[in-house]
Amino acid sequence: MFRFEEPLYLYLLLLIPLLAGLHYATNYYRRKRLLRYGDIELLKGLMPDVSAARREVKTWLMLAALALLIFTLARPQFGTKMDTRKRQGIEAIIAMDISNSMMAEDVTPSRLEKSKMLVSNIVDKMTDDKIGLIVYAGEAYTQLPITSDYVSAKIFLETINPSMITTQGTDIKQAIDLAMKSFTSNQDVSKAIFVITDGEDNEGGAVEMAKAAAEKGIKVYVLGVGSPQGAPIPMPGSSQYITDNTGNVVVSKLNESMCREIAAAGQGAYIYVDNSSSAQEQLSGYVDKLAKKEMESAVYSEYDEQFQAVALLVLLVLVLDVLIVERKNPLFKNIKLFRKLSKEERHVTWDI
Known part of the structure; x- marks a missing residue:
């Protein structure tokens, strides 16, 4: 190296x-x-x-x-000797909803920006953990493979926006399935999926997929962003709001019941995200409670000048x-x- x-x-x-x-x-x-x-x-x-x-x-x-x-x-320098180093940490995959409804502003500055701030603060507190990023709407894609490079994680996090996926919807099932396949460690370490969504227009099958993840020892946490009362969705590049086929303004509402159901099936927890700091405290608490088990990673211990x-x-x-x-x-x-x-x-x- x-x-x-x-x-x-x-x-x-x-x-x-x-x-x-x-x-x-x-x-x-x-x-x-x-x-x-x-x-x-x-x-x-x-x-x-x-x-x-x-x-x-x-x-x-x-x-x-x-x-x-x-x-x-x-x-x-060139690395000349490879050693294995033991460290304690968890593996976490963040699955972030980037559908158009995440641009609603019932959470300041918007649902999506609030979600990115939550994740960024969690990354700042990580030391020996690994993190990966998945973005999804009607489809799910890997934004960042699981890594311990926190600088890259924050850079990729900042680039997330709804234009990355053209297929609209909220396919949480596909996001959880992709997250389950994204874990790289075969070691007995704590693995968790943090699904961030407003729960609207769910394609179905998410509860069953969360249950499948739990059976593999992967906990599924759901962060519901928004308000049950809902808010209009800003139209990109203008001061107007998205309307339906009849010309009425679309109001996006947080589907809390669905979020709770997925979290329960995944043996995790549901966190309600609003304008307060309570969601950040709860998220940090759940991350800290996850068992910190030893992981081995290969590193170069000696370098020649x-x-x-x-x-x-x-x-x-x-x-x-x-x-x-x-x-x-x-x-x-x-x-x-x-x-x-x-x-x-x-x-x-x-x-x-």
Whole structure:
């Protein structure tokens, strides 16, 4: 496995394009000043030893040396020894409803945004746990395979929106089925599925699927987002609301009874999500109560430093830069290492 021990130094690579841009800007203004003195061909004849190509090569050699030096500072390493490390944690799959009804604003700022904040706060508290993300509406898709990379989990979480799935509906059955297949560990660790939904337009079969998950030792928790009174659904990109075929505004209502039924079948719990912080506290409590059993994961325990090889490349590039002089060497005037430019190219690239 390859890695950088000090990856923050890699941000210095941003200097390379900046310095390259500065180089070309300097050449541009140098050419403009040169044209004030007369014709390019006449000036070139007065300075036959000037080589624009050599200067260009030397510039890029210096930039290459700088890039390699930055890689050296970042300390490249190769893993040489694999060990197994025991850790305590759970495996959790978040199945998030992203149907259009989740854009209703009876929960601030919206049902979907409130759900994303809940999950984000849970991820912030995770240490040795694994988490995966599934999005669903009329169909279910894996947004993020189960992982312990919490940074990626939060990045993928922020990108979730209803436009990701065009098939409308709320197929909780398919979401639970996909979640059950997404667990990767065969070890005896606690596994849980957290279904986030407003429960509307359920396609059916969710209760039976939650029961099947419970029989495999996977608990199913349901977070019901919204209000029983309901709210209209904003139309994307406008201030209007979604209407039915008769022109009436569609009001989306939370189906609490269905949510409770699924949670009971999955031997989990139902959490009502409103504008208060109670849902966050309940969710954290249920996550903490899940048994924290030991899991084994393969990790590299020893790494060999590779900066010496990169440092040697830096030295070779610098030596090459020193050997190439900017002026033509009369001893090698008959050796054409740098091809002769055409008249048109000289007008564009020749400078002093």
